[in-house]
Amino acid sequence: DAKTTQPPSMDCAEGRAANLPCNHSTISGNEYVYWYRQIHSQGPQYIIHGLKNNETNEMASLIITEDRKSSTLILPHATLRDTAVYYCIVSAAGGATNKLIFGTGTLLAVQP
Amino acid sequence: DAGITQSPRHKVTETGTPVTLRCHQTENHRYMYWYRQDPGHGLRLIHYSYGVKDTDKGEVSDGYSVSRSKTEDFLLTLESATSSQTSVYFCAIQPGGRNQPQHFGDGTRLSIL
DSSP, rough: OOBBBBOOEEEETTTTTTEEEEEEETTTTTOOOEEEEEEETTTOOEEEEEESSSSEEOEEEEEETTTTTTTEEEEOOGGGGEEEEEEEEEEEOSSSOOOOOOOOOEEEEEEO | OOOEEOSSEEEEEEOOOOEEEEEEEESSOSSEEEEOOOOOOEEEEEEEEEEEEEEHHHHHTOOEEEEEEEETTEEESSSOOOOOEEEEEEEEOSSSSTTTEEOOOOOOEEEEO
């Protein structure tokens, strides 16, 4: 079972920041948080990941709470092209591989 | 572009026939994965590989086998396809070591009638 909880859907106005929450209250100390998105039926696209510090790249920012039990993905200026299902994933512990367990994600609808 | 090619992109076949899906990468990464995605669900891991001839099962491996005889190719085989295996199949590669993100191909849409 997925280790994360996300709202099933959210709306955001074009040009505004989109803040997508994720709850991962059972996360272990060595588990990372990953965010992916999937547009229509394309392959999931990697966005960002982090362990405990906040992270930023050209796509988004990831804010992880100090207790690591929740995080927020921030798309600073949402566009219509950001409409997608966003998945928050905590990696399965153990081994050298990185077995991702996907939940059902959040459908973000960016409105014009 | 993550350098992943899945083939075929679409396939329709009949119950009981064997089916092989191919995932090809151009960058010689060690780790490769096969997932399936069904309507209303996220992706579920079928099998994965951590090197040539080194593979292991994921959470939904029943009815599937894999092979990796060379670094660049990871094959997923349905020995005798069933209608419950109708799905979209995604391959992923993982550049670097543990905790590095995976990058996904464009998927194969498989219909079993």
